[in-house]
Amino acid sequence: MSSSGSSEGIYVETLAVFDQSDDPCEPLTTPEVADALDVGRRTVYKRLEKLVGRGDLETKKAGANARVWWRASEGPSECGRASEREPERSEAGPTVDAVLERITDGFYGLDDQFRFTYLNTRAADLLDLDAPAVLGRDIHTELDLTDEFETAIHEAHGTQEPVSLEDYYDPLDAWFENSIYPSETGLSVYFRDVSTRKRRQQELEEYRTIVETVGDGIVAVDGDGHFSMVNDAYAELLGYSPAELIGTHASRVASSDHFLEGEELKAGLNAVGDVAQHEIVLETKDGGTIPVEVRFGLFPSDEDDDRGVVAVVRDITERKRFEEELAALNRLNQVFQDVTGAVIESSSREEVERTITTHLTNSDSYEYAWIGHLDRYGKTIVPHITGPDEARLSNVVLSTETDDPTSHGPVAEAVRTGEVQVTYDSPADPVFDKWRQSREIHHRVGISIPITCEERVYGVLNVYTARENAFDESERRIIGRLGEIAGHAISSINRKRALLEDRVTEVTFRSAGIADAYLDVIGHDSFTISIERSVGLTDGQTLTYYSIAGIAPEVFIDVTEDFYPDSECHVIPGTGSKSRVEVKTSQRAGASQLAKYDSRIVGGTFENGEFRFTVGVPSTTDVREVIDLVEDVYPRTEVVSQTEVVREKPRLNDVFSDLDEQLTERQRTALEVAYYSGYFDWPRAITGEELAERLDVTQGTVSHHIRHGERKLVSAFFDSTG
Known part of the structure; x- marks a missing residue:
């Protein structure tokens, strides 16, 4: 009343x-x-x-x-x-x-x-x-x-x-x-007993405290779809105050499709305690969107129609981001496996690079990929494998002492530092200046990966995606390995081509620094030193075989170890007036550095007080880079001559024309070192154990390589001669 x-x-x-x-x-x-x-x-x-x-x-x-x-x-x-x-x-x-x-x-x-x-x-x-x-x-x-x-x-x-x-x-x-x-x-x-009411009030207060302190949003919606209660967490999630939402229809923050989806799920609930769940997208007050997970159940009621629901709403933005990143990593792992398998079967550098960019561009994770090469002077990156938009990319200048904007971008920085670079505003990269003039750019994030092998930079792989949170540490680590795979594949192809090429450039050097090192110790010039062979090992070290006359091999070793402090020298037993010495040098030595450029020392002599040596450079390598390297590694060294030569084919060339392709790299190395170290001599100059030590592998491994290599050599001969 x-x-x-x-x-x-x-x-x-x-x-x-x-x-x-x-x-x-x-x-x-x-x-x-x-x-x-x-x-x-x-x-x-x-x-x-x-x-x-x-x-x-x-x-x-x-x-x-x-x-x-x-x-x-x-x-x-x-x-x-x-x-x-x-x-x-x-x-x-x-x-x-x-x-x-x-x-x-x-x-x-x-x-x-x-x-x-x-x-x-x-x-x-x-x-x-x-x-x-x-x-x-x-x-x-x-x-x-x-x-x-x-x-x-x-x-x-x-x-x-x-x-x-x-x-x-x-x-x-x-x-x-x-x-x-x-x-x-x-x-x-x-007085009256109000215990039931007080306990109910306490329970309501406890529920209210829970509702307001829980991190998830909690809402009550009546049978007509209007909010009858919202907690602070829900209101704050969407940028409203509770008062702004209470009394309004739920479709204010959910699309009609999502609202109808919820109504269909609600129709499937039969009793209090039944729970329905779905994921929807809510619209915030400022027009943004937030993915949420909604769990809801029916309110108790004596009426079967128009029953309201109570719902717990959880922001799943981070979970969705994690799921997207995980899916991207799974796709990337698959791309990585596909690329690795395809690259192994590639027979040219262009095929290697085309395989990588095609697989990346065709994946769901990436929008675009291209590869740039260093020009012959090492000062500019030229777009090479770029897909259908080849003419839309700008050259990248490496020098920082220029006003060219490309020199300060991620592509140039990746090549200069040898480290992966990520940009979160890829459309602004100056390399896309020409592209922007004619078409829209859909990617947002980019990564530039140097293509390297044994410290030699072959180029740069650039990959772009529309995913805003792309290239986290895990993804960066996986995709970054593509630069190493491409570098090793290109290096392997170049080395094989260098071994098979008929025409090479032979550059002869004169080194006063090396000559003086021997003369200062020996005190006279009435001796000769010849380089018989230089063999690059798979770990980057090099074995070089010398023939010596006029001095004791121990004297040669003393001088060599002074010149190369971390070298290992061994006298190869033999007969005759000349001694033979094997020298293993580290990756820092000149011979090992030359291997990075698919080049090697093909001969050398110390005679009449002058030391000369010749380096064979394949057509795939810039001769100027090799000259710069030699002059940097060996003191007081200068070029004497540079000649293009045609290698003489062995008499049994027809027999062994495909032998190089049959031998694996390790088998060839094992056979070459075994031959020049006297392993095949009778009696043997070194044992199998010593040979294994030279190659830094187990005796069983070296025996395996030599046995299979010998079989291929013998098979090539007998199969061809019938």
């Missing part, structure tokens, strides 16, 4: 409570009137007193401190006569007791010494007291009052104003709602 909105109206509605009773003269207690009006007891008490003052109601004490109220009669009647005199207990007592026993609240009266004067049955039950036994006893001796309740009864008694409070009574493990009404002779206390 609600107020009429005026002061007179509240009195009218209060009197109506009595008028609607079967017997208007029947007394009502304050709690009964308060419950009928759904108004606080203190407020009702004041209204009732006002109505008594106006003559509309009559009242009297019930028991020691309680009070009842009834409608006053306008004329002489039994109600009126009852109000003109104080009824005797024999007349009024039973009526009052009946009223107090009828109310559902507990009620007891206290005198001004806080002694029980009356307890109704409900009060005795709630407080677990024996009503007749406690009458006349102090409430403090019968109940363990809380501090709050103690304060309240003293306040009501002292101020003569009603006091209300909710109080937890530990002995009974119960919450009570107490209304304390004072009079000159004591107190009337109405």
Whole structure:
């Protein structure tokens, strides 16, 4: 029942409570009137007193401190006569007791010494007291009052104003709602057990705390699809305040398709406890989007139709990003395996590079790939394998001392540093200046990977993707290996071509630095040193075989070890006037450095105080690079001559024309070292164990390589001669 909105109206509605009773003269207690009006007891008490003052109601004490109220009669009647005199207990007592026993609240009266004067049955039950036994006893001796309740009864008694409070009574493990009404002779206390309501409130508070502190969004949507509750986490996720969303339709933040999808899933839920789940995309207040996972269930309801749902909404942006990255890595691993297999079967550098760029561009992870080569002067990167847009890429200048914008981009930096470079704004790379003039660029992130082998840079692989979070550490590590694979494949192809080429450039050098190193130690020039053969090993080291006359091999070794401190020298046993010495040098030595350029020392002599040696350079290598390397590695060395020569083919060329292709690189190396070290001599100059030590492999491995190599040599001869 609600107020009429005026002061007179509240009195009218209060009197109506009595008028609607079967017997208007029947007394009502304050709690009964308060419950009928759904108004606080203190407020009702004041209204009732006002109505008594106006003559509309009559009242009297019930028991020691309680009070009842009834409608006053306008004329002489039994109600009126009852109000003109104080009824005797024999007349009024039973009526009052009946009223107090009828109310559902507990009620007891206290005198001004806080002694029980009356307890109704409900009060005795709630407080677990024996009503007749406690009458006349102090409430403090019968109940363990809380501090709050103690304060309240003293306040009501002292101020003569009603006091209300909710109080937890530990002995009974119960919450009570107490209304304390004072009079000159004591107190009337109405109370009810509100434990169920309080526990429910506590549960609601706990749920509210959970809802507001949990990291996920939580929402309640009514049967019509409108938000009835959203927690802060959900609102903040979308950039709203809770108030902005409550009452609005859920389609405000979800597309119609996603909303209908949710409705279809909801239709499949049969009972409370059933849960549906789906992934959708929500729209934020600023127009952005967020992928979320939604788990929802039905609200309890007696109605089968239009039931609302409660949903937990989790931001899965990071999970989606991780899934995308994982999928990209899986695709990249597959591309990597495909590329590796295809590269092994490639027979030319162009085929190697075309294979890599084609596989990358055709994958779902990447938009575009191209490869650039160094020009013959090593100053510019020229786009080479670029797919259908070959004319749309700019050359890249390597020098930093220029205003050319390409020299400061990731492509040039990758070649200069030998390290992988990533750019997160690939369209802005100056290499795409020509491209931008005619078409749109769809990629966003790029990576530049130097193509290298044994510190030699062959070019740069550039790969681009539209994925904004591409090329993290894992992806960078995998795709970065493509530069190494391409470099080793190109180097292997070049070395094989160098071995098979008929025409090579032979550059002869004169080294005063090397000559003086020997002359200073030996003291005369009446000796000769010849280079028989230089063999590159697979680990980058080199074995060189020398023929010496005029000095003891030990003297030669002393000088050589001074010149190459980390070298290993061995005298090869033999007969005759000349000694033979094998020298193993590290990757830093000149012979090993030459191997990186597919070149090697093909001969050399020290005679008449002058040391000359010749380097064979294949057509695939820039001769200028080799000259620069030799002059840098060997002190005081200069070029004497540069000649293009045609290699003389052996007499059995027709027999062994395909032998180089049949022998593996390790088999050829093992046979070559074994031959020049005297392993095939009789008696053998070195043992199998010593040969294995030279090659830095096990004896079983070297025996395996030599045995298979010998078989191929013999097979080539007998198969061709029948």
